[in-house]
Amino acid sequence: MFSNRSSVGLDIGERRIKIVQVKKTRKGFRVSAYGCIETPPGAMENGVITDPVALGEQLGKLVRELLLQQKKSVAAVPGHQVYTRIMVMPQMKLQELRQAALFQASSFLPIDIEEVTSDIFPVREYEDEEGKKTEVFFIAVRKTETDNLFTCCQHAGLKLTRVEIGATALARVYSDYFQENQGKVIAVFNIGANRSCISVYSEGILSFLRFMPFGAAQFYPDENNGTGIHGDIDLKAERNHVLLHEIGSELMRSTGYYEIQNPGKSIDLTIICGGGSRIKGIEEELASRLNHPVELGRLNHNLILPNMDGQPLLADFRHDYPIALGLALRGVL
Known part of the structure; x- marks a missing residue:
């Protein structure tokens, strides 16, 4: 039986907070709610959340205004302090790759690996004279940034289920x-x-x-x-x-x-x-x-946008909502 799942994507910027709710249907992914609200002064500094409670209270206003039916959400880390590196590892299982990459990252990260949340994206596999290799794209962010996101969502009445970066969300929106x-x-x-x-x-x-x-x-x-x-x-x-x-x-x-x-x-x-x-x-x-x-x-051709005067609200979504859309899609794919 087809599952009508839905998910909320949360994109927090220094100027505005954007939300999109997407529902999976037989015809595609329908945007069932969306909106934005100004980021409160002092809640972010240099792209980093400094007052997650104030931010969450402001976000809660938007959540209530949109009458969101789904509270499970996916958010992007808003800060620019994202550590990345291309690594070449021996071929192994994905979970083993994650652990090995984090261990290797301890040699170049400016902070202790206990203070980061990390993930990898396999880029390609190949074989050379040393054996089978996997090239991976390594990403790490400070745990304090993800902790602040959880605090913000908790005060807004949202249940944060996944955290990622904007770039991975954009890959879903532009998959065509x-x-x-x-x-x-x-x-x-x-x-x-x-x-x-x-x-x-x-x-x-x-x-x-x-x-x-x-x-x-x-x-x-x-x-x-x-x-x-x-x-x-x-x-x-x-x-x-x-x-x-x-x-x-x-x-x-x-x-x-x-x-x-x-x-x-x-x-x-x-x-x-x-x-x-x-x-x-x-x-x-x-x-x-x-x-x-x-x-x-x-935007992804499977996205079904809301209409105004019989026309899809295409411009706003193409300019302002790609990250929020991609985050919402993560929760239903």
Whole structure:
């Protein structure tokens, strides 16, 4: 018998908190509730939760406003203090790989391995003169960050069942690209309000991640709250042209790091999302600097979006909700 499961995705940013509830149906994954609310002042600092109680109380207002039927939720660690590394390990079972990778990580992590929560993503398997090997993408975050997420959700009346990073959520939302472009390397550039992130996927598997200390709010110096990023700015204006140059340079450095780590591979397509993707003409400007196509991300074709006046609310979801959507999907797949 078909199971109508549902799940809540929670994306916490420095400016806004976003929630999406997805229900699994026979026709696909239907968005049954969604919404956002401003992040309370002082609850986050430099992308890290500093007051999980205040954050949870604010989140609880949104939970009650949306009348969420499902309390089980999946959230992304909001901070940029994510430690990553490509590792090569002898082939072994997945759980053994996790343990071996964490042990190896003790040689480069700046904190004790007892203070982190970690996971791995196998990238590829191969064999050389030393035997069978597995290349894995290692990710670790501080346990204090995940603990703060649990505290926040508890005060909001949500039951946090899984924690991951935004990059893995985006892989689910953009899975159509990986099916359509097999053998190609695809990057996702998430332009947030204060910070941005580029994640690179080879054969649909996360293989590179880098955070950048700039966001769309820099294009709007006169808007203090930064919650209403719009597209009506002149990218040709001198100040904005300089900002675009800096963004393009950071992206090129990131793609260069990826290519150094992965000889013979280069990025074929960059997808953009986040509030900064609303800026009109930013795809063309970035494409001219990166020398490959750049486009606003298309959502997974199995997602069924709510309607307004008979039309799907596509724009908001493509710009602002990809991470929350991907997190919600994690709970129903």
